[in-house]
Amino acid sequence: MDTDVLVAAFRSDSGASRQVLEAARARRFNLLLSVPLMLEYESVLTRPEHLAASGASREDVSAVLDELASVAKRVQLLIRTRPLLSDANDEMVLETAINGRADAIVTFNDRDFRPVATRFRCSVLRPVEVIRRLAEEAE
Numbered sequence: 317m318d319t320d321v322l323v324a325a326f327r328s329d330s331g332a333s334r335q336v337l338e339a340a341r342a343r344r345f346n347l348l349l350s351v352p353l354m355l356e357y358e359s360v361l362t363r364p365e366h367l368a369a370s371g372a373s374r375e376d377v378s379a380v381l382d383e384l385a386s387v388a389k390r391v392q393l394l395i396r397t398r399p400l401l402s403d404a405n406d407e408m409v410l411e412t413a414i415n416g417r418a419d420a421i422v423t424f425n426d427r428d429f430r431p432v433a434t435r436f437r438c439s440v441l442r443p444v445e446v447i448r449r450l451a452e453e454a455e
Contacts, residue, residue, distance in 0.1 A: 317347060318409050319409070320423060320424045323361065326366065326377075326380075331443070336446050341383055344450055345450065347388040349384065349389070349412065350391045350392070352408040353412045354384075354385065361377045392415065393408075393411050393415050394415055406429065409421060410433065414438070418438050420446070421439070421441070423442070
């Protein structure tokens, strides 16, 4: 899961990103996490502008990240791919996906991820697509 999805989940209680976050917390899919990706999540989510927009505190962010760490599959980064993407911060998302053999990367940035992810047989999905697929699986 890309950091942009978590930012959107914190900023809106009702959007697809929040539903993806809640689905991850409920273990409705396997969330992959690496140490660099968790550090990125924490760094971005605790920026003053994101805290102000979401109404969350640093403690709220820590609690959610701790919970995600407890339900996620930890991925050790053995394969490094850099540089394949235009944004260096997206590389840790890609490397976590590749090393964890992810089926998909959940992001709003499909334009940058899609050409590279498909080389590794990894789909790129927007949060609304993930929610749709989870609903279909539940039927």
